[in-house]
Amino acid sequence: MHRRLIAPGALAAASLLLAVPASAAAxxxxxxxxxxxxxxxxxxGGYDVSHYDLRLKYQPRTDELEGTATVLATTTQDLSRFDLDFLLDVSEVRVNGAKAAFATSGQHELEITPAAPLRKGTPVTVVVRYRGVPSTKSAYGFTTWHRTPDGAVAADEPEAAWWWFPSNDHPSDKATYDVSVTVPDGTQAISNGTLQSTSSRLGWTRYTWRSRAPQATYLATLAIGRFDVTTGRSEGGVPVVNAYSRNLGDNDGAARASVERTGELVDWLTGYFGPYPFDSVGGYVPDTTTGYALETQTRVYYSPRQFANGSNTSVVVHELAHQWYGDDVSLKGWRDIWINEGFARYAQWLWSEHEGEGTTQELADYVYASHPADDPFWTVAPGDPGPDNQFDIAVYDRGALAVQALRNEVGDDAFFAILKGWPKEHAYGNASVADFRAYAEKVSGKPLDALFDTWLFQPSKPAVSAARTVSLARTSATVPQPKSWKEIAATNGVHGG
Known part of the structure; x- marks a missing residue:
């Protein structure tokens, strides 16, 4: 070994070089x-979020939102810079306590450059201070922030977070949440999970909500307005929180007659899907003009228009089914939407059977016969429909047909074991259509590649033989419409405008 003598100045320079990671170029x-x-x-890319802490202040009169978001994450690569998805105006960003540079790019990118690069595996605390008027912001030509006469609502799919908090906006990065919102006295703030506290001071009231289970960003919701809030507990012990705008008018009675059955319906669904996965359940009906409902985790969003023709328990069943299929087990990528919508639709079919208004097979027969072979309905592949057809009716109805075809193929014992076992197998995680097929094969002991290909991926109407029932050979004119069909069809736009 040769000892090398270094002059004091050179030693200082060498020490400085040693302070820079050898892999800085990486x-x-x-x-x-x-x-x-x-x-x-x-x-x-580059990090995984574990928790969002949002402290917000909102003025309904001006639609101004002010906030401080604290995002807890861990880096998944050596990072020189990283992005959050966000639209409002940012005044300061800190990373691990130090001020960070920031800029905007693209449609909704907040680029953050920390004072020092971040090694892979580093815990990171990002604090973003911001304010703005969400209704004035748009991306890709649209907004998902819905103003109401007495406040606003954030609820949409596949994006909604950008208008009210900075995030890693994809279902594959789930996190827990604390959402604390200050609003003028007399106004309420509704969000996911459980209400931890309320406090009032100088004309303002703060509501603090907590989501303890991992939650996808598009499933986070915020509703601000004047609500009538009802609370209770299902027979099975699940706390229920529902909220209704005080301005629902003629839709008020039908909305309550539907949503107030949430506790009953969630208990009923546990018989098919297993224990309810979260610590509260409920829904809210704000005074909006939108036409859809959304399975926002634990606190479902319903448009008043869902109840324009009277009560509709079927839509409540659909959105509650998502708490297992979509919320508890979330999709890995948006192409896996069938796992969300096919099974939520099938839950409506099960409810129809329970109510004596048409069996699942009768509904399958009717859907199959209602669409001739040349109907574009059959060109949409529910297993990978593409972004333009992500919420096409075929994803729902052909998707539910695929579920019934699976049931016919594996038999009821295996089918209901799959239905209940799937949420347990991937609890609080993410999974794909391929993952579901593999699980169904494991439980049933049957190869299912051909069945899944036929019903989920081929752009054509499956042959009658594939449907495994002679009744499907009948035409729509000879297949009677199940009594439940109109109520089910009324939910066809649950995720549309």
Missing amino acids: YQPGAPGIGDPYYPYYGN
Whole structure:
């Protein structure tokens, strides 16, 4: 070994060099998208979020939102820079306590450059201070922030977070949440999970909500307005929180007659899907003009228009079924939407059977016979429908047909074991259509590649033989419409405008 003498100045320079990681050149910006082929710039690369802490203040009169978001994450690569998805005006960003540089790019990217690069595996605390008027912001030509006469609502799919909190906006990065919102006295703030506290001071009231289970960003919701809130507990012990705008008018009675059955319906669904996975359940009906409902985790969003023709328990069943299929087990990528919508639709079919208004097979027969072979309905592949057809009716109805075909193939014992076992197998995680097929094969002991290909991926109407029932050979004119069909069809736009 040869000892090398270093002059004092050179030693200082060498010490400085040693302070810079040898792999500094390997530090790279995180990708501006998480890698979903349907939405290339949704989500971000380079880190994984574990918790969002949101402290907000909202003025309904002006639609001004002020907030401080604290995002807890862990880096998944050596990072020189990373993005959050966000639209409002940012005044300051800190990373691990130090001020960070920031800029905006693209449609909804907040680029953050920390004072020092971040090694892979580093716990990171990001604090973003911001304010703005969400209704004035748009991306890709649209907004998902819905103003109401007495406040606003954030609830949409596949994106909604950008208008009220900075996030890694993709279902594959789930996190827990604390959402604390200050609003003028007399106004309420509704969000996911359980209400931890309320406090009032100088004309303002703060509501603090907590979501303890991992939650996808699009399932986070915020509703601000004047609500009549009802609370209770299902027979099975699940706390129920429902909220109704005081301005629902003629829709008020039908909305309450439907949503107030949430406790009963969630208990009923546990018989098919297993124990309810969260610590509260409920829904809210704000004074909006939208036409859809959304399975926002634990606190379902319903448009008043869902109840324009009277009560509709079927839509409540649909959204509650999502608490297992979509919320507890979330999709890996947006192409896996069938796991959400096919099974939520099938839950409506099960409810129809329970109510004596048409069996699942009768509904399958009717859907199959109602669409001739040349109907574009059959050109949409529910197993990978593409972003333009993500919420096409075929994803729901052909998707439910696929579920019935699976039931016919494996038999009731295996089918109901799959239905209940799936949420347990991937609890609080993410899974794909391929994962579901593998699980169904494991439980049933049958190869299912051909069945899944036929019903979920082929752009054509499956042959009668594939449907495994002679009754499907009948035409729509000879297949009677199940009594439940109109109520089920009324939910066809649950995720549409």
